[in-house]
Amino acid sequence: MSNPICHHQFFHLVAAHGKEIIREPAVIFWGIIFPMLISLGLGLSFTQTRDVVHHVGVISDSADAGQNDSKIHAFLREHGQKVSEPTDHAPKYRLTVENPQLGDTTFVFTQTDWKTATVLLKRDRLHLIVEPAGGDIAYHFDPRNPDAELAYLKLTKAISGKPVASPEIAGNIKPLTVTGTRYIDFLVPGLITMGAMMSCMWGISYGMIDKRSKKLLRRMVATPMRKSHFLMALMVVRISMNIIEAVLLFIFAYLVFDIAVQGSIAALAVIFLAGNIAFCGIAIFVSSRTATTEVGNGLVNAVVLPMTVMSGIFFSYHNFPDWSIPFIQKLPLTLFTDGIRSIFNEGAGFAETTIPAAILLAVGGIFFSVGLRVFRWH
Amino acid sequence: MAPAVEVQDVYKSFKNVRAVRGVDLEIENGRFAALLGPNGAGKTTLVEMIEGIQKPDQGEIRIHGMPWKGNEQRLRHIIGLSLQETRFIDKLSVWEILRLFASFFSLGKNRVNEILELVGLEDKRQAWVVNLSGGQRQRLALGIALLNHPRVLLLDEPTTGLDPNARREIWSILLDLKKGAETSMVLTTHYMEEAEELCDHILIIDQGRVLREGSLDQLLADETREKIIEFTLDAAGLSKETVSAGAPFSIEWDSFNARGTVILDHIESQLPQFFEFLHQKNLHMKNMECRKKTLDDLFTELTGRRLHE
Numbered sequence: 001m002s003n004p005i006c007h008h009q010f011f012h013l014v015a016a017h018g019k020e021i022i023r024e025p026a027v028i029f030w031g032i033i034f035p036m037l038i039s040l041g042l043g044l045s046f047t048q049t050r051d052v053v054h055h056v057g058v059i060s061d062s063a064d065a066g067q068n069d070s071k072i073h074a075f076l077r078e079h080g081q082k083v084s085e086p087t088d089h090a091p092k093y094r095l096t097v098e099n100p101q102l103g104d105t106t107f108v109f110t111q112t113d114w115k116t117a118t119v120l121l122k123r124d125r126l127h128l129i130v131e132p133a134g135g136d137i138a139y140h141f142d143p144r145n146p147d148a149e150l151a152y153l154k155l156t157k158a159i160s161g162k163p164v165a166s167p168e169i170a171g172n173i174k175p176l177t178v179t180g181t182r183y184i185d186f187l188v189p190g191l192i193t194m195g196a197m198m199s200c201m202w203g204i205s206y207g208m209i210d211k212r213s214k215k216l217l218r219r220m221v222a223t224p225m226r227k228s229h230f231l232m233a234l235m236v237v238r239i240s241m242n243i244i245e246a247v248l249l250f251i252f253a254y255l256v257f258d259i260a261v262q263g264s265i266a267a268l269a270v271i272f273l274a275g276n277i278a279f280c281g282i283a284i285f286v287s288s289r290t291a292t293t294e295v296g297n298g299l300v301n302a303v304v305l306p307m308t309v310m311s312g313i314f315f316s317y318h319n320f321p322d323w324s325i326p327f328i329q330k331l332p333l334t335l336f337t338d339g340i341r342s343i344f345n346e347g348a349g350f351a352e353t354t355i356p357a358a359i360l361l362a363v364g365g366i367f368f369s370v371g372l373r374v375f376r377w378h
Numbered sequence: 379m380a381p382a383v384e385v386q387d388v389y390k391s392f393k394n395v396r397a398v399r400g401v402d403l404e405i406e407n408g409r410f411a412a413l414l415g416p417n418g419a420g421k422t423t424l425v426e427m428i429e430g431i432q433k434p435d436q437g438e439i440r441i442h443g444m445p446w447k448g449n450e451q452r453l454r455h456i457i458g459l460s461l462q463e464t465r466f467i468d469k470l471s472v473w474e475i476l477r478l479f480a481s482f483f484s485l486g487k488n489r490v491n492e493i494l495e496l497v498g499l500e501d502k503r504q505a506w507v508v509n510l511s512g513g514q515r516q517r518l519a520l521g522i523a524l525l526n527h528p529r530v531l532l533l534d535e536p537t538t539g540l541d542p543n544a545r546r547e548i549w550s551i552l553l554d555l556k557k558g559a560e561t562s563m564v565l566t567t568h569y570m571e572e573a574e575e576l577c578d579h580i581l582i583i584d585q586g587r588v589l590r591e592g593s594l595d596q597l598l599a600d601e602t603r604e605k606i607i608e609f610t611l612d613a614a615g616l617s618k619e620t621v622s623a624g625a626p627f628s629i630e631w632d633s634f635n636a637r638g639t640v641i642l643d644h645i646e647s648q649l650p651q652f653f654e655f656l657h658q659k660n661l662h663m664k665n666m667e668c669r670k671k672t673l674d675d676l677f678t679e680l681t682g683r684r685l686h687e
């Protein structure tokens with residue numbers, strides 16, 4: 001790019017690619033609003049203290065609890081709040097145990113017979129079945145269902161008269177709401193890297209296939225246009241878009257969830273660029289030969305789907321079997337996400353992220369040059 | 379000086395199609411040539427090989443004496459072309475597309491303005507490509523082809539699908555260019571009027587071969603005396619055998635339309651013979667037309683098919 005004329009051509013290619021993207025109004029929604037909505041939705045549902053409802057079936061021979069003298073019925077009459085539901089004949093009680101730290105727990109008791117109770121349990125509409133047993137109470141639940149076990153533990157505590165968390169032990173509970181340790185802190189860096197990957201892969205491959213099938217690529221290479229300029233302009237535009245999208249998503253998450261970057265901003269910028277270059281390179285390689293959208297979609301999905309699932313965007317990849325972890329950790333999206341996440345949440349800097357960034361750059365460079373070599377312009 | 383375009387014994391096959399089968403062609407500087415042929419004749423394949431977009435399996439192609447190999451950058455600067463079908467970026471304006479292509483040739487705004495005027499798209503400069511009519515798109519494609527003052531212009535069906543007025547507008551742009559005598563052109567077309575109007579040299583091609591070539595006069599020279607008689611009879615449904623049995627000349631007969639064609643080279647003596655023949659067979663003529671032979675007829679004669687069905 002030493003002579004000004006090339007500069008000129010490059011400039012016009014960047015302008016053309018850029019205008020083409022910006023003039024597509026849907027870009028604003030899918031590139032900017034949609035990731036914000038995802039972070040908002042997932043962030044809210046996983047970060048707020050949840051109020052839990054447990055459904056409990058109470059076995060009784062007679063339909064009216066007033067005629068039952070067992071311990072459980074006495075407890076319900078005394079502490080429960082009777083709920084009358086005209087559509088449902090079974091009498092119901094409701095009991096709420098308040099806990100400002102961990103969220104309220106509400107038990108909904110439904111009086112029923114064994115047969116109905118079993119059916120409801122199978123449908124997961126009941127977690128727990130209680131039955132009068134002599135002077136005491138018998139509890140029936142699936143021991144492999146953690147919700148059921150939790151309901152059992154909380155209910156026995158409530159019946160025995162102790163609150164779920166007494167003031168003494170409440171002092172020991174320290175809910176983690178510090179920035180950097182919440183789910184949203186885990187999620188937002190992942191959304192940023194996934195967004196960049198998706199944007200590179202779909203944006204570049206779609207644009208390329210479209211231009212190839214319109215014979216526009218063929219027309220362009222029939223001029224003295226430099227092929228590498230064409231592809232590099234495409235990358236520059238795409239990466240600029242991704243920077244804007246990532247910054248907007250970050251600002252949004254900062255305003256709503258008070259998210260912060262604890263590590264080095266410069267290292268963040270470097271690895272973000274490296275990741276983008278990696279995915280632009282892969283995208284150019286993937287779309288270097290196909291002329292049909294169907295094949296293109298298949299190829300892009302083959303790259304994007306496994307990484308989205310495995311690279312720990314929404315949940316940690318340590319849930320996968322141990323033997324697969326070393327492999328997963330070498331995927332470009334994993335390198336990218338882990339790098340960005342460590343800068344966001346663990347205060348990492350160049351020391352930790354230089355190697356992943358270098359690998360990502362190399363990946364991008366290799367795929368770009370192979371892609372350029374095998375590229376089908378016609 | 380080397381000819382503008384030289385094609386020597388060029389072959390090109392796709393999987394099971396032999397698209398171009400041994401074509402030779404030479405176009406002098408400043409001359410306009412037309413490749414005239416029906417769908418699938420191999421016109422696009424041939425011009426794209428001249429354009430350096432496709433590679434011949436065999437044979438040589440030189441432009442101003444230079445083969446594509448080793449001269450790609452230089453040749454790209456001196457040729458201008460339009461493909462049979464290109465759709466430019468939908469959401470760029472006419473101006474932006476022209477600026478982009480001009481930048482590939484290191485040309486600036488002035489040339490873009492000239493082109494807009496030349497192809498008559500000044501009032502569409504801000505319009506997005508997606509909103510242009512078919513004719514305007516063809517003119518845009520032609521404008522792009524002309525940006526770099528090409529010495530060799532290669533146009534693949536520049537007027538297909540246009541109405542007669544739009545077609546004439548493009549012809550007049552090309553005829554102006556021809557007056558300048560600095561550009562050589564190869565154009566493909568299905569329209570013989572287009573070949574007649576614009577080109578000094580016409581190549582009739584079909585199934586990958588040049589069937590005949592020359593100027594319009596040369597092509598029709600041997601046949602200028604020949605006249606074509608087209609007639610209809612008051613006898614629908616007669617078979618070809620019935621009509622042509624015992625005829626003094628060969629008769630093309632279309633029994634569905636009760637229409638026939640004969641070619642006569644001595645009209646004064648042969649026309650009376652023809653009437654006599656009809657009279658003897660008791661066939662009654664409803665309508666008759668006598669005309670000169672055209673490229674279309676020549677084509678039908680060479681291939682057994684018509685250029686337009």
Ligand SMILES: Nc1ncnc2c1ncn2[C@@H]1O[C@H](COP(=O)(O)OP(=O)(O)OP(=O)(O)O)[C@@H](O)[C@H]1O
Binds near residue numbers: 392395417418
């Ligand atoms: N890329 C290709 N792959 C396979 N066959 C092809 C390819 N390009 C052209 N052909 C075949 O080669 C033959 C010549 O095609 P070509 O496009 O050169 O015809 P044409 O004269 O330009 O026709 P038209 O007037 O319809 O544009 C056709 O039979 C076509 O099917």
Ligand SMILES: [Mg+2]
Binds near residue numbers: 421422423462534
């Ligand atoms: Mg064609």
